[in-house]
Amino acid sequence: MNTFNVIIIGGGAAGFFTAINIAKQNPDLKVAVLEKAKTGLQKVKISGGGRCNVTHAEFIPQELVTNYPRGEKELLGPFHQFMTGDTMAWFEERGVALKIEEDGRMFPESNSSQTIIDCFLKEAEKYKVEVIYSSGVLNVEKQDSAWVLQTKTEAFYAEKIVVATGSSVKMWDILKTLNHTIINPVPSLFTFNVTDKRIKNIPGVVVQNVTVKVLNTNLESTGPLLVTHVGFSAPSILKLSAFGAVELAEMNYYFDIEINFIQQEFNQCLDALKQLKQELAKKTVFKFAQFGIPKRLWQKLVLASKIEESKTWADINKTQLENLAIQLTKAVFQVKGKSTFKDEFVTAGGVDLKEVNFKTFESKLHKNLFFAGEVLNIDAITGGFNFQNAWTSGFIVARSII
Numbered sequence: 527m528n529t530f531n532v533i534i535i536g537g538g539a540a541g542f543f544t545a546i547n548i549a550k551q552n553p554d555l556k557v558a559v560l561e562k563a564k565t566g567l568q569k570v571k572i573s574g575g576g577r578c579n580v581t582h583a584e585f586i587p588q589e590l591v592t593n594y595p596r597g598e599k600e601l602l603g604p605f606h607q608f609m610t611g612d613t614m615a616w617f618e619e620r621g622v623a624l625k626i627e628e629d630g631r632m633f634p635e636s637n638s639s640q641t642i643i644d645c646f647l648k649e650a651e652k653y654k655v656e657v658i659y660s661s662g663v664l665n666v667e668k669q670d671s672a673w674v675l676q677t678k679t680e681a682f683y684a685e686k687i688v689v690a691t692g693s694s695v696k697m698w699d700i701l702k703t704l705n706h707t708i709i710n711p712v713p714s715l716f717t718f719n720v721t722d723k724r725i726k727n728i729p730g731v732v733v734q735n736v737t738v739k740v741l742n743t744n745l746e747s748t749g750p751l752l753v754t755h756v757g758f759s760a761p762s763i764l765k766l767s768a769f770g771a772v773e774l775a776e777m778n779y780y781f782d783i784e785i786n787f788i789q790q791e792f793n794q795c796l797d798a799l800k801q802l803k804q805e806l807a808k809k810t811v812f813k814f815a816q817f818g819i820p821k822r823l824w825q826k827l828v829l830a831s832k833i834e835e836s837k838t839w840a841d842i843n844k845t846q847l848e849n850l851a852i853q854l855t856k857a858v859f860q861v862k863g864k865s866t867f868k869d870e871f872v873t874a875g876g877v878d879l880k881e882v883n884f885k886t887f888e889s890k891l892h893k894n895l896f897f898a899g900e901v902l903n904i905d906a907i908t909g910g911f912n913f914q915n916a917w918t919s920g921f922i923v924a925r926s927i928i
Contacts, residue, residue, distance in 0.1 A: 533675060535689050544924055545559050549653035560677070571639050574631070579633060581914045594905065596874055596879075605918060629909070687895055709903040714874040718767075720862070731822050764867060779862075780862055792851055796851040811837055886922065
């Protein structure tokens with residue numbers, strides 16, 4: 527009979543981290559990880575472009591939680607218990623040094639996600655965590671004081687279980703049978719598909735600090751903007767996709783955005799353009815980019831303002847100046863669909879947070895049923911924040927179980 531004290535369902539980052547901490551803190555417990563795939567930690571392997579964005583260099587809980595569109599309020603208490611600094615210490619105690627990049631993202635110094643995978647596998651072996659692959663859970667039932675987990679080939683029994691399956695629709699369906707409420711999942715981290723002559727043939731252009739608004743909503747974000755082969759990406763867009771996940775899904779990903787490329791009001795920009803008309807009268811508008819705008823984008827915006835390539839600043843009229851001010855501060859683009867951001871697929875949705883005790887991450891409906899990671903209706907913007915949720919929830923679950 528496959529009987530354990532604790533079974534973790536899901537062999538991803540949250541699952542391994544939870545299991546290792548449980549087994550380390552209480553060596554007498556028999557701990558197992560059930561993973562449906564032939565190997566585990568595949569999301570870790572591809573995260574951060576294969577480098578694994580372990581966490582983010584934000585060390586104040588009140589600031590850290592603002593990066594979670596869903597879970598901000600619930601994670602404040604847990605982050606006071608296990609925070610970014612604790613994550614750094616945990617890995618460094620195991621010989622994995624982390625480095626902080628300019629944008630705050632943190633990676634292993636090796637620049638390889640395999641370093642994190644090797645660390646988890648080594649620790650699991652060290653603390654005698656039994657990892658059972660090709661064991662997808664098909665059903666979970668309460669039987670007296672124990673849990674019965676059924677896979678295709680066998681049954682497992684446990685006193686306590688931890689669900690750490692991430693965005694698994696199958697597991698959410700199982701949890702529904704246990705009367706848990708599941709918030710329907712929608713994509714939460716994606717880029718915008720835009721077909722527009724103003725960005726045609728200029729992929730790779732980056733504007734360092736823009737403001738992007740979704741028209742007819744309250745959604746707005748600032749940050750870098752990247753022109754891609756299919757539209758827009760980079761943090762300004764990804765933040766909008768995360769905080770607007772539910773609202774944008776309801777629009778079926780067809781909506782208009784307004785971009786302010788220079789962080790100036792229209793009238794302020796127009797005054798600056800009038801000044802340039804005086805100062806650069808003999809220079810060609812098309813050739814010399816202004817306001818720090820990349821040259822290729824500047825030229826597209828100039829043409830969109832109905833200013834010919836040969837025109838000097840002295841040649842352009844009031845209407846053309848106003849057109850250019852609009853393109854720089856109020857450029858409207860139609861979004862027609864979305865694309866997955868790199869290989870990272872994050873969803874909003876999961877177990878309703880009202881049904882979880884965030885002091886322990888235990889179910890309020892069932893004793894000895896715990897959750898870790900993205901199986902809950904918690905998600906974050908890009909930058910290592912989703913992993914920090916996995917580490918924090920896994921650590922608190924482990925401490926609660928002991």
